Amino acid sequence: MARYLKQRFPWREGNQFQLLVDGGEIFPAMLAAIYSAQSQILLEMYLVESGRVADRFIAALCAAARRGVSVYLLLDDFGAREFDKGDRHRLESAGVQMVFYNPMHYGELRRNLLRDHRKLLVVDERVALVSGIGLTDDFDTEAHPEDYWHEAAVRVEGPCAADWVEAFRRNWHSGVGPSESLPDSTAELENWAPGRMVGRVASGRRFGAVEIHRDFVKRVRVAERRVWMMTAYFVPSRRLRRALRLAAARGVDVRLLVPGPITDHPGVRYAGRRFYAHLLSAGVRIFEYQPRFLHAKVLLCDDWVSLGSSNVDRWNMRWNIEGNQEVEDSGFAGEARELFESDFLLCEECRLAEWQWRPWYFRLRERLWGYVDTALDWYSRKRAG
Secondary structure, three states: OOHHHHOOOOOEEEEEEEEEEOHHHHHHHHHHHHHHOOOEEEEEEOOEEOOHHHHHHHHHHHHHHHOOOEEEEEEEOOOOOEOOHHHHHHHHHHOOEEEEEOOOOOOOHHHHHOEEOOOEEEEOOOEEEEEOOOEOHHHOOOOOOOOOOEOEEEEEEOHHHHHHHHHHHHHHHHHOOHHHOOOOOOOOHHHOOOOOEEEEEEEEOOHHHHHHHHHHHHHHHHOOOEEEEEOOOOOOOHHHHHHHHHHHHOOOEEEEEEEOOOOOOHHHHHHHHOOHHHHHHOOOEEEEEOOOOEOOOEEEEOOEEEEEOOOOOHHHHHHEEEEEEEEEOHHHHHHHHHHHHHHHOOEEEEOHHHHOOOOHHHHHHHHHHHHHHHHHHHHHHHHHO
């Protein structure tokens, strides 16, 4: 595993980045890229469930394979447990090469905890889409107009897309045999026009999550204007909590955008809420999203943005393969800022005076789930070590 620490991707010029919000924008952009593919499609997904969305992607991938495009589909075995055999057979019959990352094994708990949490599409080594989305109907804005899961993605065109090819290759070759080997990349990075947006791929097996966390903490420590964090599961490390408090203390606008009462893991929400009092006391502002489940993961520090699959929580630093696209660009940062600002309007802000007078049963739930989180963290550190 140590070799992944040495293969940190560099910052690259010559990119174009486009922010996409919710399944109504993200799914059409992904499908358009698949239908336009001429030579190769790489699709890596954690959460895949049979249904309306999956049917649309199966049709697109099968059509691509039948017209001669090489299609490689890498799914996490745990995340794809609701992806039925009939749908898998349709893909395989069309010629899609499909691999399931780390198949579940009875009695091997530590091995089973290692999951591929990335959400990545790369087409023709030139265009990539990086996000936290899953191929499930939960994100379908048409099927669920009132309660679809809120998500964000970035469309990447340029040399960073070629780096995402390499990130995919590392994962693919770590778990398959030579019969399913991926051909070498033919992308010529020097042919991209210089002077456009600057970006960097932050990704890797297990250590990709550590890298994303480390980069965010570094940016928080030097931020001058704002540190805004959007995450689906707020269970931060001690180091990140300290960095956020110190940034707020020196006058930086520090805000957290986290799920409200609508969430798929209420226990995680309660565990994270036990940190609110110290953060609020330090001047950190906390906003809980109300209309639907907030599943997006976006980090904004001045003109730097990191967006992708990582919730920057303690669990994924130890067990998950994660992938974020980092962008250093004032224009793209402005788009991210507008997303945050529109979402803040749909939130309830937690204020210190009111928080200190919350009901006793709220405190009890936070304490109980805090004990669970502490126990899981201890167990996770023991097993990961």
